[in-house]
Structure formats: C-alpha cells, structure tokens
Amino acid sequence: MEYIETVRQYIENHRNDYTTLLQEMVQQPSTAGNERGIQNLIADRLEQLGLQVDKWQLDYDMLSKHEAFCASRNDFEGSENVVGTLKGSGNGRSIILNGHVDVVPEGDLEQWEDEPFSGTVKGDQLFGRGATDMKGGNLASLVAIEAIKASGIQLKGDILYQSVVEEESGGSGTLAAIERGYRADAALIPEPTNMRMFPKQQGSIWFRVFIHGKSAHGGTRYKGVSAIAKSNVVYEQILFLEKERNEGVTDPLYKSNPIPIPINIGRIEGGNWPSSVPDQVVLEGRMGIAPGESIEKAKKEFENHLAKLSEIDEWFAKAPVKVEWFGARWLPGEIDEDHDFMKTIRQAYENYKGKAPQIEASPWGTDGGLLTQLADIPVVVFGPGETNMAHYPNEYIDLNHMFDTAAIIAETLILWCGVEQ
Amino acid sequence: MEYIETVRQYIENHRNDYTTLLQEMVQQPSTAGNERGIQNLIADRLEQLGLQVDKWQLDYDMLSKHEAFCASRNDFEGSENVVGTLKGSGNGRSIILNGHVDVVPEGDLEQWEDEPFSGTVKGDQLFGRGATDMKGGNLASLVAIEAIKASGIQLKGDILYQSVVEEESGGSGTLAAIERGYRADAALIPEPTNMRMFPKQQGSIWFRVFIHGKSAHGGTRYKGVSAIAKSNVVYEQILFLEKERNEGVTDPLYKSNPIPIPINIGRIEGGNWPSSVPDQVVLEGRMGIAPGESIEKAKKEFENHLAKLSEIDEWFAKAPVKVEWFGARWLPGEIDEDHDFMKTIRQAYENYKGKAPQIEASPWGTDGGLLTQLADIPVVVFGPGETNMAHYPNEYIDLNHMFDTAAIIAETLILWCGVEQ
Incomplete structure (x- = not known):
C-alpha cells in the first residue's frame, strides 16, 4: 500500500x-x-x-x-x-x-x-x-x-x-x-x-469520608477524642478494602500494575485550632472501578466496609463515619x-x-x-x-x-x- | 470581721x-x-x-x-x-x-x-x-x-x-x-x-510540621509516596514523645491529669486532588511546657525527636520533616x-x-x-x-x-x- x-x-x-x-x-x-x-x-x-x-x-x-x-x-x-x-x-x-x-x-x-x-x-x-x-x-x-x-x-x-x-x-x-x-x-x-x-x-469515583471526634482543650486533650487519630484508623481500613478488592482482580491485562484498582486518599483536612482537639476530619479520595464492575456495587462495598469500623474501634459505634460520593466519576x-x-x-x-x-x-x-x-x-x-x-x-x-x-x-x-x- | x-x-x-x-x-x-x-x-x-x-x-x-x-x-x-x-x-x-x-x-x-x-x-x-x-x-x-x-x-x-x-x-x-x-x-x-x-x-507553644510525599496519579498510586500515610507515622512519633515527656513529670499537683503536659495535634491539611497522591501534609499543634521548663529546651526536644523519624522509616532520610514554631506562645x-x-x-x-x-x-x-x-x-x-x-x-x-x-x-x-x- x-x-x-x-x-x-x-x-x-x-x-x-x-x-x-x-x-x-x-x-x-x-x-x-x-x-x-x-x-x-x-x-x-x-x-x-x-x-x-x-x-x-x-x-x-x-x-x-x-x-x-x-x-x-x-x-x-x-x-x-x-x-x-x-x-x-x-x-x-x-x-x-x-x-x-x-x-x-x-x-x-x-x-x-x-x-x-x-x-x-x-x-x-x-x-x-x-x-x-x-x-x-x-x-x-x-x-x-x-x-x-x-x-x-x-x-x-x-x-x-x-x-x-x-x-x-x-x-x-x-x-x-x-x-x-x-x-x-x-x-x-x-x-x-x-x-x-x-x-x-478502569473507571473511578470520588468519595468523601467525614470522621468525627470530640472537642476539648489541647491542655486536657484526654477529655476529647481526636478525629485525626480516628482518621488514621479509617485510613487503614480503606487500605484493607483496597487489598481485598485487588485480590479479586485476575485480569492478565493488569499484570504489570501492582495494585490494579487502587483506592487513593488524595486529600485530608481537619481541626481548626492548634490548641483544640479536632472534632472532624474529612478525607477525599478516588476509588478505582474494575472494567465490567458496577459502580453501584463498588459504592456499596465501600460503605459496608466502613460500617464495620465499629468492630475495630467502638468509638465508631457512637460516631459512625459518613460517606459522600461527589465530584467527578468515570465509567x-x-x-x-x-x-x-x-x-x-x-x-x-x-x-x-x-x-x-x-x-x-x-x-x-x-x-x-x-x-x-x-x-x-x-x-x-x-x-x-x-x-x-x-x-x-x-x-x-x-x-x-x-x-x-x-x-x-x-x-x-x-x-x-x-x-x- | x-x-x-x-x-x-x-x-x-x-x-x-x-x-x-x-x-x-x-x-x-x-x-x-x-x-x-x-x-x-x-x-x-x-x-x-x-x-x-x-x-x-x-x-x-x-x-x-x-x-x-x-x-x-x-x-x-x-x-x-x-x-x-x-x-x-x-x-x-x-x-x-x-x-x-x-x-x-x-x-x-x-x-x-x-x-x-x-x-x-x-x-x-x-x-x-x-x-x-x-x-x-x-x-x-x-x-x-x-x-x-x-x-x-x-x-x-x-x-x-x-x-x-x-x-x-x-x-x-x-x-x-x-x-x-x-x-x-x-x-x-x-x-x-x-x-x-x-x-x-503550664506554658505552651504552637508547632507546624511539614511532611513530604511524592505525587502520582491515584490510578497508579504505587508510583507515589502518600504524605498522608507518612503523617500517620509522624503522628505516632509525636505521641511517643508526649509519653516520654510526661513520664518525667512527677509534680503531685498534676496527679489528677492523666497527661500533665499534653502534645495536641489540632489541625491537619494535605493534598489537593482526590485522584492524586498527596505530596504534602501539614500538622499544627500545641506542645505543653511544664512549669519551670525552658521553652527553648522543649523545642529542641521536639525537633530532635522528629529528626529520629528516619530510624523508623527511611523515607524520612530522603524527605525530612520540617518543624516551624508559629503563632501564640504562653510562658x-x-x-x-x-x-x-x-x-x-x-x-x-x-x-x-x-x-x-x-x-x-x-x-x-x-x-x-x-x-x-x-x-x-x-x-x-x-x-x-x-x-x-x-x-x-x-x-x-x-x-x-x-x-x-x-x-x-x-x-x-x-x-x-x-x-x-
């Protein structure tokens, strides 16, 4: 030709x-x-x-x-x-x-x-x-x-x-x-x-997780519950979900990706005064959606997983995290x-x-x-x-x-x- | 009278x-x-x-x-x-x-x-x-x-x-x-x-700690280093210092305070996009100063303690945290x-x-x-x-x-x- x-x-x-x-x-x-x-x-x-x-x-x-x-x-x-x-x-x-x-x-x-x-x-x-x-x-x-x-x-x-x-x-x-x-x-x-x-x-969706604490003066911080400390627990729990989800990905096209469908925590913000125990932290991130996976199913999986936080730390029974799906989304x-x-x-x-x-x-x-x-x-x-x-x-x-x-x-x-x- | x-x-x-x-x-x-x-x-x-x-x-x-x-x-x-x-x-x-x-x-x-x-x-x-x-x-x-x-x-x-x-x-x-x-x-x-x-x-001083990571797209987050993950390590290290410092406080006037001179992390902020690996997190907090303690000595203790982070996680050898003393201070x-x-x-x-x-x-x-x-x-x-x-x-x-x-x-x-x- x-x-x-x-x-x-x-x-x-x-x-x-x-x-x-x-x-x-x-x-x-x-x-x-x-x-x-x-x-x-x-x-x-x-x-x-x-x-x-x-x-x-x-x-x-x-x-x-x-x-x-x-x-x-x-x-x-x-x-x-x-x-x-x-x-x-x-x-x-x-x-x-x-x-x-x-x-x-x-x-x-x-x-x-x-x-x-x-x-x-x-x-x-x-x-x-x-x-x-x-x-x-x-x-x-x-x-x-x-x-x-x-x-x-x-x-x-x-x-x-x-x-x-x-x-x-x-x-x-x-x-x-x-x-x-x-x-x-x-x-x-x-x-x-x-x-x-x-x-x-891969598709993706954005989430926002609201984590609650209890305010107190920093000088008596033991009277409060730090939302930053609790956000560390949530962070670990999200990593655990990522691990679980990726164990299920067997598509050989993902063989060169160590984590085929990652969950990324991209932003964190919480507290408003150095001398106060922070009573809220917000995490924002991106959850990868596998080709062929339903977005609704993935959202449910994430929400159910965070609902189990109270099994790890009873604080979350009293103050459950709130999950919000926001912003961009790619099918x-x-x-x-x-x-x-x-x-x-x-x-x-x-x-x-x-x-x-x-x-x-x-x-x-x-x-x-x-x-x-x-x-x-x-x-x-x-x-x-x-x-x-x-x-x-x-x-x-x-x-x-x-x-x-x-x-x-x-x-x-x-x-x-x-x-x- | x-x-x-x-x-x-x-x-x-x-x-x-x-x-x-x-x-x-x-x-x-x-x-x-x-x-x-x-x-x-x-x-x-x-x-x-x-x-x-x-x-x-x-x-x-x-x-x-x-x-x-x-x-x-x-x-x-x-x-x-x-x-x-x-x-x-x-x-x-x-x-x-x-x-x-x-x-x-x-x-x-x-x-x-x-x-x-x-x-x-x-x-x-x-x-x-x-x-x-x-x-x-x-x-x-x-x-x-x-x-x-x-x-x-x-x-x-x-x-x-x-x-x-x-x-x-x-x-x-x-x-x-x-x-x-x-x-x-x-x-x-x-x-x-x-x-x-x-x-x-008790006196107190405010600190700001800058923690560095390495950016990457969230879909390939394993190519980056999350500053949020690293901030969890810093958080734990600060708690450890607090423990150490409080073991040294024997004043009976503090007997009803579980933590006489607390270190409080009051604020956290990091990252700027849900789909990106965050390359910086800033922590702000308040360090209690014991009656009779020198502020300069306390600052040094804090700085030296965070300089030891690289012994726990070698990332910190490559990207040491930066400590800044700012804002209010009470003698x-x-x-x-x-x-x-x-x-x-x-x-x-x-x-x-x-x-x-x-x-x-x-x-x-x-x-x-x-x-x-x-x-x-x-x-x-x-x-x-x-x-x-x-x-x-x-x-x-x-x-x-x-x-x-x-x-x-x-x-x-x-x-x-x-x-x-």
Missing part, C-alpha cells in the same frame, strides 16, 4: 509545522470554562480542511437530567464542543477520534520551570499544561486526518473528530456528543498511554481483545513499529466508558505521552512519540474505514 | 444588677481587634467607681521589639488596655487583678443554640462566647472591688484592676501593662479553673505552694466555703507566665467557669460560682491588702 508510505512521508515532512500548531494549542489555557480559544482554533482548522463542523455550547438543563451526568459546574458558558465530520464515500466502517481539550489547573506555579502554558520546545519535548493530557494526542489524530487528505486518499467510512470539553470533571462533553446523536462503529481516544493499548479502562469500559477494532489498531501498530504493542488495562478512567456504556461504541485508548506527566508541573510530550502515534492512527483509519480505490 | 459579712451581703443583694452587667459585657463581641466596646464599658465603670483609669492603645512598634512578644497582628488598632487603680491608704500589700477581654471567634454558628453573643440567662447559667473565658472571672474581680467600696472598707494596699487584650494570641496586652510599669506584690487571674487554685501554670509560671499569697487566697476560700480548695497545676497557659517571668510577680490562677466550656459552642458561666468567686476574691483583697481600721 504505497499511500501509507505517502502518509508517513507527509507527517515526516511537516513535523515543524505541527510542532508550531501544538505550541499554539498548548498556549491556549483551556482549563474548565476557558476552552473557547482552543475550540475556535480547532473548528477553524477543521473547516479549512473541508470537514463539516458542528460547534455548540453544552446545555446544562438538558444534560443535567441525564443519569450519567456528572459535573462540578451548573452552566457551561465558554465551553463548546466541536465535532468535525469527514464523510466517507460510503460502505465503510466509521470511526470517532475523541479527545478532550480541557486541562487541569496549573497547580503550584513555583514548581514550573517555564510558564505553565508556554509550549516551550526543548529538544524533542514540548512543555506545558495539557501537552500530554491530551493536546498531543488530539494533534496526533488531527495530523492523521490531514495526512490522509493531503495524500489524496478517499476513505469509505466516516471520520468524526470530536474535540470535547469537561473530561477532567466527569465527561459532560462526551455525554453531550452522545446526546447530540453522534455514533460510529468504533472510537479511538489518544489519551496518554505511552503508546500502550488499553482495550479496558469503566472494555472491549474484547479480539474485537475487530483491536485487531485493526494492533495491525497498524505492528506495521509501523515492526513489533507487537503492549496491551494493558488502564489504571484510570477516560470518556471511553461513556461511549461504550451509553452508546455501545467499542473504544480503544491509545496515545502518546506518559500518565505520570499528566496533572503535574513541567508536563511535556515527547514529539517523536506524538508523530509515531499520528502515523499509526492514520494507518488505523485507512485499515478500518477502507479506501475507495 | 463583720465587714466580711457586709461584703458578702452586698454581693448577694446585687446579683441581678451584676447578672445584667455580665450580659452587657458578653454582648460586646470582643474578638481580637474588636475590644474597644468592652474596654470603654469597663473604663467608664471604673471611673464611676472612683478609680484612677489608664486606657491606652498597644504600641506595636515598641512591643514587637520585646523578646517575649508574640502576636499574630502587626498593629493593635481597636485594642486598648485598661488599668484602674484603687489606691490604698499605704503600708499594705498591693495586688493586680488581671483578666483578658479578648475572646476567641464564635466558631461554627450552627452549633450555637442561641446567638453567640446573646448573654442569654437560663436558670443559673449565662450563655455566650467569653462568658467563661473570661468575662465571668473579670466581673467577679470587679464585683469584689465594688463590694469593698460599697461596704466602706478602706484597704491599705493598692488594687490594680487590669483589663487586658490579646491573651488569646500570645499575651501582648499583659506585656504592654508590664512595659508600662505596672507592678504589685501579687496577682490573681480569674481564668476558668472551676474554682480550683493553680499556683503553677509557664509557678509560685511556691507555701507562698504568703497562696496562703491568703486559700484562707479566703476556706473561710467562705468551709473546706479546703483543690490545688492543681494548670493544664493550659495564662498571662501569669509573663507576670512571673518578666515582672517577678507571684501569680495564682483562680476563677469561676469550666475550662471545657472555653472556646466551644454554647459557652456559659455558672452564676453561683461567679458570685462565690467574687466573695472569695473580696476576702482575699481584704486579707492581702489589709484594712485601715
């Missing part, structure tokens, strides 16, 4: 142009509510490319009625979705290339070597919040489409390029695209897997390893890299859970960039991996959608 | 008036920086009573140069000290009646049954922030002076009624009174001891149990109550440490109200105890200052 060589050559020849484009994308500080700049840039680009472009603001009133809705906002001002459709000639399989443009906040500025939204290039690395999570992946998808167009290849199946918002806060952008009726025979999400392939994605998703789409993307990878890809289950959630569970679309997550860059200072993307991924996505499109000869 | 009967009768006859006055005092919301209202009320009252009144705003520039200075403010706008002097006829021993008018913030309003500054009376209890800590005690001192005046008793020694600010934040009010030159042969502080007598007062204080002033006040108590007082060492600091350590004034802390009311919602004072205390203070003044026949 000589056009595959043409596509690869196109990508190789345009590295500089696309590096500049990625810089522009990263320089858009598209935290939640501030996605308009990047979405206009993407929509313009897709239009110039001749795609049919649909841009719309998320409708809170409509979305919030959906049972899968999960967001920390109550309006979506400034947050538009963009979907560009490249129609095929017909009789081909269609594909969604889904990626989010929202980025998490830059965090502690002191820890950044450059400005968080600088897009600075150093050697093969491009730095900035969102470079890895996931503007690099989004660009890889875009490059793939542009390379196919530029190479004069006419595909049979449709390509839907979905540039969505709100992934970091519960997936309202992808939910809105589903509700708007977008469907395809498969979806690829180029989240940072470090070019591993994830046919299964788990999975497709069969032998699914045609997996075969296709694996083939594209092998053709390009000359070796088999690493296939794993994801340690985190993506919008793929929504696409699979609500719209029955088979999803594979495969993208450039490393997870441990995402959400941290000095986030960067390796440009070589990004262009490699673009070439593999391009070939996937060709193999999946089919070429009109 | 028939005039003692007169004094007691006066107090008994004026309970209603003084209850109303205490209501007015409690209704002044005299948190730090807002003491002007109550201080004007007190100054006017002392003037009407014929005392020589000195009212002045604390001078930050002058006080902040003092080595014992400790405050969270950098100006004292709105915070005046008031000292009223009742001159004796001469040749008597003088006394300071010291009490602070600043109160701690009302805290969670939801937990208050009435408005925090209501001064509501229910049966023998008067409710409101500051009722116990320590406007009830202040009123007891004032009632004692007024009863003596009203009974036509001329004392030989001077009485200095000190209505000070800033006790809750490190004692700048009392420091300012010392710096202004006020001295006496003894001082009584009617802080809420529940009518026990405290010839020794410890003590006088001999056989000091004349102790004898006098004990006598007054026994005359009134017909039994010996309970003598203990205080589980918390007062401005007494400053008076003793800086101005060499023997101090006894003795007042109405219970410590475990102070700083909590629905704070109240038992009016019977307050008037009992007033009678005992009045008799103390008579016995200590001497009566001109």
